Amino acid sequence: MEITKILVANRGEIAVRIMTACQEMGIATVAVYSDVDAKSPHVEMANESYPLGDPTPSASYLNIDKIIETAKRSGANAIHPGYGFLSENPKFAKACADAGVKFIGPTAEVIHGMGDKIEAKRTMRNAGVPVIPGYTGEEKNETIEQACARIGFPVLIKASAGGGGKGMKIASNPDELKEAVSSARREAKSSFGSDELLLEKYLPKPRHIEFQILADEHGKVVHLFERECSIQRRHQKVIEETPSVAIDAELRKRMGEAAILAAKTVGYSNAGTVEFMLDAGRNFYFLEMNTRLQVEHAITEMTTGIDLVKWQIRIAMGEHLTLEQDKLMQRGHAIECRIYAEDPQKDFMPSTGTLKTVELPTGVNIRHDTGISQGSRISPFYDPMLAKLIVYGEDRKDASRKMEWALSNYIALGVTTNIPFLRAIVHHPAFASGDIDTHFIETHFKSWSSSETLPPEVLIAAAIDDMKHSGTVEESEEGATTQEAHSPWTHAGRWRIDS
Amino acid sequence: MEMQYEYEGKLYPVRIAREGENYRITVGAKTFLVESREQKPGFVTMTIDGKVTKCNIATEGRQRHIFINGDVYRFNKVEAGARPAGFDKLPSNITSPISGKVTVVGAKAGDDVPAGHVILTIEAMKMEYQIKAPYAGKVEKVHFKAGDQVDIGALLVDMEKKAEPPTDAAKEE
Numbered sequence: 001m002e003i004t005k006i007l008v009a010n011r012g013e014i015a016v017r018i019m020t021a022c023q024e025m026g027i028a029t030v031a032v033y034s035d036v037d038a039k040s041p042h043v044e045m046a047n048e049s050y051p052l053g054d055p056t057p058s059a060s061y062l063n064i065d066k067i068i069e070t071a072k073r074s075g076a077n078a079i080h081p082g083y084g085f086l087s088e089n090p091k092f093a094k095a096c097a098d099a100g101v102k103f104i105g106p107t108a109e110v111i112h113g114m115g116d117k118i119e120a121k122r123t124m125r126n127a128g129v130p131v132i133p134g135y136t137g138e139e140k141n142e143t144i145e146q147a148c149a150r151i152g153f154p155v156l157i158k159a160s161a162g163g164g165g166k167g168m169k170i171a172s173n174p175d176e177l178k179e180a181v182s183s184a185r186r187e188a189k190s191s192f193g194s195d196e197l198l199l200e201k202y203l204p205k206p207r208h209i210e211f212q213i214l215a216d217e218h219g220k221v222v223h224l225f226e227r228e229c230s231i232q233r234r235h236q237k238v239i240e241e242t243p244s245v246a247i248d249a250e251l252r253k254r255m256g257e258a259a260i261l262a263a264k265t266v267g268y269s270n271a272g273t274v275e276f277m278l279d280a281g282r283n284f285y286f287l288e289m290n291t292r293l294q295v296e297h298a299i300t301e302m303t304t305g306i307d308l309v310k311w312q313i314r315i316a317m318g319e320h321l322t323l324e325q326d327k328l329m330q331r332g333h334a335i336e337c338r339i340y341a342e343d344p345q346k347d348f349m350p351s352t353g354t355l356k357t358v359e360l361p362t363g364v365n366i367r368h369d370t371g372i373s374q375g376s377r378i379s380p381f382y383d384p385m386l387a388k389l390i391v392y393g394e395d396r397k398d399a400s401r402k403m404e405w406a407l408s409n410y411i412a413l414g415v416t417t418n419i420p421f422l423r424a425i426v427h428h429p430a431f432a433s434g435d436i437d438t439h440f441i442e443t444h445f446k447s448w449s450s451s452e453t454l455p456p457e458v459l460i461a462a463a464i465d466d467m468k469h470s471g472t473v474e475e476s477e478e479g480a481t482t483q484e485a486h487s488p489w490t491h492a493g494r495w496r497i498d499s
Numbered sequence: 500m501e502m503q504y505e506y507e508g509k510l511y512p513v514r515i516a517r518e519g520e521n522y523r524i525t526v527g528a529k530t531f532l533v534e535s536r537e538q539k540p541g542f543v544t545m546t547i548d549g550k551v552t553k554c555n556i557a558t559e560g561r562q563r564h565i566f567i568n569g570d571v572y573r574f575n576k577v578e579a580g581a582r583p584a585g586f587d588k589l590p591s592n593i594t595s596p597i598s599g600k601v602t603v604v605g606a607k608a609g610d611d612v613p614a615g616h617v618i619l620t621i622e623a624m625k626m627e628y629q630i631k632a633p634y635a636g637k638v639e640k641v642h643f644k645a646g647d648q649v650d651i652g653a654l655l656v657d658m659e660k661k662a663e664p665p666t667d668a669a670k671e672e
Contacts, residue, residue: 058620083665350624352651356557356564357541380598380623400622408569413541413557450570454506457547458572460561461554462511463502463544464522466536467574470500 003027003078003317007071009092010044010082011061012371013380013387014293014450015042018080020183021309024116030074034060035368036379048074064095066463071101078102078316080309084383086117091292104316105270106291113266114289114308118198124286129258132198132277132285148177149201154202157181159188161196168235170202199204200295203279205437208232208287210275211259212300215268215309216321216466223256224300224308225330230436231425233348238418238441239425240296241335242303245396245434246278262289262474271297271312295388299334304379307457334392339406339421340386344421345449350384353377356414361406365392378415386417396434400426420450504563506574581653593656599623610638611661615642618656621649636660 005020009017019029019042022247022471032048033056043049047089050070052060071079079096079490081087092113096103105111114120125131135147137160148171149154157169157180157280169180189195195423212224228244229237246254259274265478266289273294275287297308307322315321342348358374370387370473372378378386391406407423428444502512514525534546545552561575561641582649603620604613612632618641619630632638639657643649 153524174563280601318661349597349628350599350626351622353559356559357555357566359542359555380589380600382624411555411566413555413566413571414559414562416573417571421619423569430667441502451572452507453509453513454504454574455567456529456531457515457545457552457554458565458567459526459565460522460524460531460533460547461543461545461552461556461565462525462574462576463515464533465543465558465563467515467517467522469548 001079001102001169001318003048003313003318003454005030005074005076006078006080006313007067007074007076007101008034008080009061009086010080010084011037011040011042011382012385013369014063014084014295014371016081016310016371017047017369018082019045021307021313022435025310025313029075030070030076032061032070033091034381036377037163040104040376041373043456046190048254050074054378057085057381058248061163063117064089064092068095068099068101071096072099072346076101078313080104080312081089081292083292083295083498088290090115090183102316104312106268106272110266110268110293113220113289117288121286123265124262124428127261128464129262129265129286130201130284132200134198136198137196137203139300143172144197144199145177148174151199151201153206157184157199157204158198158200158311159184159192159194160189160198161192161194181205185195194374203285205280205439206277207244207279208237208275209244209247209255209278209284210273210290210294211256211309212258212297213263213268213274214308214315214321214323215257215263215270215272215273217269217318218320221263222321222323223330224304224328226252226255227294227296227299228436230297230438231431231440232438233278233441234473237296239337240299241333241396241399242299243330243333247282250486251282251284252320258284258286262286267489270315271308295338295385296336297338298367298388298390301332302334302365302367302390305333307333332394333396333398334390335403335426336390337403337408337426338385339387339389339412339422340418341378341386341415342418343416344418348418350380351378352414353415355412356387357411359409361409363402366402366406367391375390380486386415388410397432400432403410404438420447421445424448424450503577504574505577506572510577511608533549592654592658593618593633593647595621595630595651595653595655597623597628597630597647601645601649602627602641602644602647604641606632606638606641606656608638608640612636612638619643630655632658634658634660 008018020028022029029046031043031049032052033043034052039236075468082270088090090108093111121131127439154170154172169184171177186197207230210286211226215221226244227240229240231239262274266322271293275288276284277287278284312474341351343351353374360368367390372386377439391399391402393402404426407419410419449486502513508555513643516523523535524531531547537543541556543554543609557564563574565572601619602622606618614632617629621628637659639659641656642654
């Protein structure tokens with residue numbers, strides 16, 4: 001099937017990323033946007049764009065009917081969902097199929113199967129993919145207490161319908177278990193409407209290692225190596241890198257084979273990611289499968305030279321994968337930092353406002369994926385991720401230094417960002433030595449704050465700037481005392497900065 | 500001329516005077532001779548006692564955002580004669596720290612609430628933030644209802660602080 005026009009059912013940096021691939025392939029693009037995104041780069045870049053109205057996600061980017069109708073109206077014969085929003089919604093994939101529009105991703109059945117974490121783990125265990133010892137509620141005649149005795153403390157208690165860390169508790173002994181279970185049930189009920197719980201062995205210093213896979217619609221699957229995403233905060237990834245310092249060629253081969261087995265087991269097609277936990281004893285366990293393009297896909301692209309979005313589109317057109325596993329190679333090292341509009345000194349509270357100044361670091365092998373620009377208003381409606389800064393170096397040390405340099409030269413004023421926090425992480429000796437796990441941030445950055453005092457050069461800069469502008473005002477006041485107090489001319493000196 | 504800036508609850512007085520093309524600036528006990536050139540609006544190269552520093556400045560009302568040596572500082576200019584913000588002993592009302600949508604209202608006018616009581620829950624960027632009573636007291640007015648959109652800085656709640664029995668700390672004041 002020839003794809004001639006793609007509707008991108010997303011916003012921000014990922015919509016821009018997908019449209020870039022479409023343009024390079026000569027495929028027309030259709031943007032959709034909510035009211036607050038009318039002037040966003042993804043809208044300006046598309047060949048056609050259509051409003052979705054109300055910025056509330058459920059009314060706009062999550063509105064299946066409106067998006068399908070827009071695809072039909074615009075004549076798009078495929079939809080790329082990006083990540084987040086509708087990307088892992090089997091109803092959306094099915095609605096696309098029913099409307100005769102190609103969904104760029106796996107089938108609705110596969111999305112559904114992997115979306116249910118209990119079912120996904122059972123499927124994988126049965127197929128021989130290592131799964132973390134646990135309790136799914138369906139073990140015959142086993143209570144949670146008995147399951148704990150079998151698994152061994154400490155255990156992690158999770159909401160089976162959950163995500164994002166909500167409702168997660170750790171219990172180290174039977175006493176803590178009772179309290180943790182009842183509190184997890186309450187949180188799960190209120191957050192997800194279901195108090196069903198999962199239990200699994202808690203790994204003390206686990207790493208998050210995931211494998212990128214590509215699968216065509218004819219049964220061929222390859223993996224494109226791992227990404228280590230251990231630097232997380234509240235189960236949200238912050239910094240990702242590839243390759244991982246924790247795995248060698250032998251382990252990489254075994255984990256890659258397990259990822260391919262996982263994909264083949266469910267009849268996977270298109271790009272996907274198999275997430276594993278790796279413990280200190282080099283044991284790995286299947287965590288979940290993400291049936292979509294990942295935020296951090298760029299580091300795989302930097303080290304393999306393969307454009308994952310283009311392959312997604314080619315696979316959706318029915319093309320055969322021409323990549324051969326034994327010919328695939330990774331070169332060098334890539335790191336990604338997620339730039340968030342949030343205040344690390346105020347418990348990472350999202351920050352909104354207008355980006356007044358944006359100046360990006362440029363240089364050899366620095367990639368910046370973003371969907372915002374100078375003058376953009378950061379609204380409270382969507383995810384606070386502003387951009388992704390990705391660097392490539394010949395080795396990990398080279399890449400880390402380049403990242404630190406790039407962060408130090410990344411200017412974004414007007415909205416508080418996590419850039420100083422990212423710099424502090426990349427600069428940390430534990431990061432430099434590769435001694436990282438999913439508790440890295442809580443271990444080393446429990447109460448992080450940047451500077452508590454203003455250095456003299458900051459005060460000097462402010463004073464000179466203020467003196468220049470007060471000079472303008474003073475002069476005009478002297479010269480034209482009869483002018484209206486609110487005449488813009490008396491404030492001419494402030495125009496450039498507030499505009 | 501003299502200026503004052505406020506950052507993290509501390510005041511920073513700065514004295515500045517022109518000296519030909521340059522500036523003589525006193526910060527704390529130290530005086531610096533500074534040459535400053537604006538490369539383009541907001542982008543400044545300063546030579547402070549012979550050392551070159553580049554910085555970027557954006558302002559928004561009283562607020563200053565300055566990028567220097569890879570760090571961003573956000574602080575306020577204290578206008579002459581104005582009472583510096585953040586120096587009131589206790590806020591008599593509560594303003595929103597974020598822009599978002601009110602999802603839950605946990606108190607109404609006339610309620611006596613303990614310190615830490617969650618008065619409002621605001622959802623922004625898929626996360627929830629709880630607005631808690633900063634002290635025990637009586638809620639006088641809640642300015643928003645569930646479903647309302649609030650902007651950063653908006654007045655959310657009027658509260659009256661409960662009178663405390665005099666303590667040693669209070670006597671000192």
